[in-house]
Amino acid sequence: AQSVAQPEDQVNVAEGNPLTVKCTYSVSGNPYLFWYVQYPNRGLQFLLKYITGDNLVKGSYGFEAEFNKSQTSFHLKKPSALVSDSALYFCAVRDMDTGFQKLVFGTGTRLLVSP
Amino acid sequence: NAGVTQTPKFQVLKTGQSMTLQCAQDMNHNSMYWYRQDPGMGLRLIYYSASEGTTDKGEVPNGYNVSRLNKREFSLRLESAAPSQTSVYFCASSEGGPFDQPQHFGDGTRLSIL
Numbered sequence: 122a123q124s125v126a127q128p129e130d131q132v133n134v135a136e137g138n139p140l141t142v143k144c145t146y147s148v149s150g151n152p153y154l155f156w157y158v159q160y161p162n163r164g165l166q167f168l169l170k171y172i173t174g175d176n177l178v179k180g181s182y183g184f185e186a187e188f189n190k191s192q193t194s195f196h197l198k199k200p201s202a203l204v205s206d207s208a209l210y211f212c213a214v215r216d217m218d219t220g221f222q223k224l225v226f227g228t229g230t231r232l233l234v235s236p
Numbered sequence: 237n238a239g240v241t242q243t244p245k246f247q248v249l250k251t252g253q254s255m256t257l258q259c260a261q262d263m264n265h266n267s268m269y270w271y272r273q274d275p276g277m278g279l280r281l282i283y284y285s286a287s288e289g290t291t292d293k294g295e296v297p298n299g300y301n302v303s304r305l306n307k308r309e310f311s312l313r314l315e316s317a318a319p320s321q322t323s324v325y326f327c328a329s330s331e332g333g334p335f336d337q338p339q340h341f342g343d344g345t346r347l348s349i350l
Contacts, residue, residue: 163344165328211278221286222267223281
C-alpha cells in the first residue's frame, strides 16, 4: 500500500530564514506526489505536485519541493520564510492500488514562522 | 467563483441523531470525495465518487452513507451519530481522468457529537 510519512509534527523557523518540511514516501511503481497547505478554519489548498521530469518542482507562494528517488523523499522548501506561511502542511501520494485517483495523506506538519 | 461549498459549517448533535452534510461544486468536476480530519491523523477518506452515479468506500466508511445526487452535489449522511464521529469533515472535488489532477477542498464542517 502507498503511504507517506511526515516525521515532524512542528517546524519552527524565523522569518527570512529558509524552511524545509520533510516528507518520505513508500509506493509501488512511480510516485505521484503532492503538497497541500491548510490555513486555520479553511480547507486544504494545492501547492505543487511531482509526476515526472525535473526533480525540483516549483509551486504556489514561492514554495518548491525536491524529489529524491534514492532517499524516497519529497521535501517542501522555501528560500525565505514569511510569517504568513505559518500553517499546516500535508504531503500526499496517489494511491496506485486502484485505477482511480485517490490520495493518501500524511499526518501533517505545523509550520510556525516567528517575526 | 465559489469552488466547493459545504453546509453547514458547524453542527452539534446528540448521540443517536442523524444528519446529512451537504457539498456542492461549481467546477464541473467528475470526481468528489469526503474526508474526515482528526488531530494527529491527517485526512482519511470516507467515501468517494469517481463519476456521477458511482460511489465507493474509502478508508473509514463505517457509520456513514453517501449520495451522489448529480454531477454537482455529493452528500454524506450519519444515520446514528456516535461520539467517535466528532471530527472536521471535508468535501473535495477533482476533474478525474488523468491521475495528476489536484483536489479542490471546501472549508469543512465542524461536527461535535455529545
